[in-house]
Amino acid sequence: MAGRAPLPLAAMLALALALSPAAAAEVVAARTLRPGVVLAAPDLRGPEATVQALVGLEVRRAIYAGRPVAPGDLGPQTLVRRNAIVQMLYASARLAIRTEGRALDGGGAGERIRVMNLASRQKVIAVVRGPGIVEVSP
Numbered sequence: 001m002a003g004r005a006p007l008p009l010a011a012m013l014a015l016a017l018a019l020s021p022a023a024a025a026e027v028v029a030a031r032t033l034r035p036g037v038v039l040a041a042p043d044l045r046g047p048e049a050t051v052q053a054l055v056g057l058e059v060r061r062a063i064y065a066g067r068p069v070a071p072g073d074l075g076p077q078t079l080v081r082r083n084a085i086v087q088m089l090y091a092s093a094r095l096a097i098r099t100e101g102r103a104l105d106g107g108g109a110g111e112r113i114r115v116m117n118l119a120s121r122q123k124v125i126a127v128v129r130g131p132g133i134v135e136v137s138p
Contacts, residue, residue: 076108
């Protein structure tokens with residue numbers, strides 16, 4: 001997706017360790033996995049440690065049965081869906097504001113997405129903090 005920011009550092013490290021070039025060729029989809037599916041152990045075949053490192057990640061691009069799993073095919077679970085109403089949080093040393101916004105992109109924990117403030121119609125970049133919650137930086 002065009003508006004999606006790179007994976008957070010922790011997710012990139014997990015994917016890099018789990019899908020080293022040698023391991024990537026060994027981990028394959030046990031069945032066809034559609035975008036949005038959260039991986040479980042039966043979905044993958046390969047070394048147990050590598051499979052366990054990938055459990056809980058979300059499929060971003062379709063992976064067909066018997067095909068290798070690539071790092072770009074996976075990402076953190078989506079906590080905010082595109083067009084969803086979200087709680088926007090802003091906090092500084094002296095001020096805390098909470099208001100509603102509409103997510104213009106979808107994203108997982110730690111990802112930067114575009115959000116429109118419903119009151120002002122202003123578009124801002126926010127970081128996904130939880131299900132339906134984003135944080136706007138000062």
